[in-house]
Amino acid sequence: MFLKSYRYYLSIVLVCFLGSNSDVSAQAIPKDELIFLTSAWKGERFADGRPRISDDLIKRAREIGIEEAWQILNNEGYLYQYERNWKILHEEVKVVGRALTAQFMPIRPDVEKNIVDRAAKEGRVGRHLHWPINMLTQGDVYVADNKGRVGSLMGDNLGNVIYKNSGNGVVFDGFARDVDGLADIKGFNAHVRDFAPQFLQGVVLMGLNAPITIGAAIVLPGDLVIAGRAGVVFIPAHMAELVVSTAEFIASKDRFGHEMIKSGTYKATEVDTQWTDSIKLEYLKWLDRNPAEKKISRTQLDQFMSKRTY
Numbered sequence: 001m002f003l004k005s006y007r008y009y010l011s012i013v014l015v016c017f018l019g020s021n022s023d024v025s026a027q028a029i030p031k032d033e034l035i036f037l038t039s040a041w042k043g044e045r046f047a048d049g050r051p052r053i054s055d056d057l058i059k060r061a062r063e064i065g066i067e068e069a070w071q072i073l074n075n076e077g078y079l080y081q082y083e084r085n086w087k088i089l090h091e092e093v094k095v096v097g098r099a100l101t102a103q104f105m106p107i108r109p110d111v112e113k114n115i116v117d118r119a120a121k122e123g124r125v126g127r128h129l130h131w132p133i134n135m136l137t138q139g140d141v142y143v144a145d146n147k148g149r150v151g152s153l154m155g156d157n158l159g160n161v162i163y164k165n166s167g168n169g170v171v172f173d174g175f176a177r178d179v180d181g182l183a184d185i186k187g188f189n190a191h192v193r194d195f196a197p198q199f200l201q202g203v204v205l206m207g208l209n210a211p212i213t214i215g216a217a218i219v220l221p222g223d224l225v226i227a228g229r230a231g232v233v234f235i236p237a238h239m240a241e242l243v244v245s246t247a248e249f250i251a252s253k254d255r256f257g258h259e260m261i262k263s264g265t266y267k268a269t270e271v272d273t274q275w276t277d278s279i280k281l282e283y284l285k286w287l288d289r290n291p292a293e294k295k296i297s298r299t300q301l302d303q304f305m306s307k308r309t310y
Contacts, residue, residue, distance in 0.1 A: 027115065027131070029210040029221075037211065038220055040238035046137070048209060051222030051237035053098050057244060058139055058224070062096045064247035066230040072243045073235065075307050083173075083215035084231040086191040089182055093189040095169035095227040097141040099219055099234065102132040103207030104146040104153075104174070112204045128205035133158060135209065136165035141225040143234075145212040146174030148193045151200040156181025163188040171225060171232050173214045191227045249304045252293050256286050275305060 031049035041051040070082050115128060124131060136142060142162055144153050154162065154170065156178035162170060169189035176182065179195040209221045217234050219225075224235040224243075235243050257271035266279065275283070280301055287293050296304070 027128070027205050027208040027210075029207070034209065034221060038222060038237060040236070041222065042238070045222075050098070050100070050209060053222065053224055053237055053240050055139060057240055058097055060244050060248065061224055061226055061235075061240070062094055064226070064244055064251070066226055066228050066233050068247040068250050069226055069233045069235060069243050072246050073233070073239065076239065076242075078236065078239065080216055080218050081234045081236070082231055083217040083234075085193075085215075086227075086231065087194050088229070089169075089179070089188070089190040089192075091229050093169070093187075095141055095171065095189050095191065095225065097139045097166070097168045097225055098237075099143045099221055099223040099225050100132060100136055100140045101207070101209060101212045101219055101221050102142070102144040102205060103210065103212045104144065104149075104203040105206040107202050107204045111206075115204060129153070129200060130158075131205060132208055133161055133165065136162060138165075138167045140166040141168050141227070142166065142170045142172075143212070143214060143219055143225060144170070144172045144174060145207075145214055146172065146203060148173055148175075149203065150175055150196055151198050151202065152177035152196065153200055154182075154190070156185070159185055159188060159190070169227070171214065171227055189227075191232055246304060248294055249296065249301075252287075253283070255293075256283050259286070280305075 028048065034049035035045070038049075038051050043054075044052040046052050066082075073081050119128070119131075126134065132142060132144065146153055152175045153172050154176045159176075159178070159182045163185050167187070170191070172190065172192045174192065175194055175196045175198070176190055176192045177195065177197055177199070182188065182190060211218065211220050213219070214232070214234070217232070219234045220236065222237045224237065224240040226233050226235065260266040260271055260282070261268050265282070270276075270279065280298065284298060284301065287295055
């Protein structure tokens with residue numbers, strides 16, 4: 001059973017504020033298994049094995065479109081990294097960062113008892129609802145799978161804790177409550193299935209920092225999350241640099257194409273198909289004339305254009 005009284009609820013939230021952000025082993029995937037599942041990632045990792053995409057790449061990812069990210073992943077065979085149909089707290093605010101995942105399942109008394117007893121022996125604070133929140137670090141996005149069940153994974157109190165720990169928002173295949181209070185948290189945003197007044201009950205945390213599904217999408221800890229008006233895309237950590245750099249090229253290509261069409265240098269049919277060598281050379285010259293654009297080499301340009309279906 002979840003919290004019954006508002007006073008008790010507030011006391012548990014206070015515990016969550018004061019709780020440790022150290023690694024939580026209860027319900028978490030073993031570090032070696034997480035490293036195995038994300039072995040294509042060759043960069044830095046958190047202590048628990050979760051891939052740590054750089055802050056700079058997260059910053060760059062804020063500027064790319066979800067449509068472009070989806071197309072690039074689709075071209076590379078990653079067909080189940082997108083989910084749609086969300087209620088969004090602030091449609092104008094993107095949520096971008098590294099996924100920290102949680103999976104909730106219908107409650108079963110014997111399983112819940114074992115989980116709670118083990119957590120107590122390990123000195124875990126709060127209820128299992130709070131363990132993922134306590135693990136959040138700056139730049140994380142809390143991604144939770146509750147299969148769209150009614151019963152809120154978060155109200156405005158926990159929303160404040162989440163934003164304090166991560167500086168970011170959430171993606172919940174589930175519900176949230178206290179929508180007005182959540183909306184008042186400056187910088188915070190939420191993609192949820194819906195908002196409703198009910199407390200969370202009838203579920204138990206069965207997976208923490210482990211692979212989960214969000215609707216039709218698969219999400220692994222450390223994935224780059226980009227959530228906006230067009231939906232949510234989950235980019236595998238090892239694909240993040242490719243997706244972001246290719247999306248940056250697409251945006252630059254489009255700016256070049258618009259300018260060439262307006263000036264009459266090329267027709268739309270010429271810039272919206274596979275480029276000829278002369279257009280490629282003109283694009284590289286255009287990059288030199290526009291220092292704000294990210295510079296690429298002819299080799300990189302040929303690589304970007306080799307799989308052009310956008």
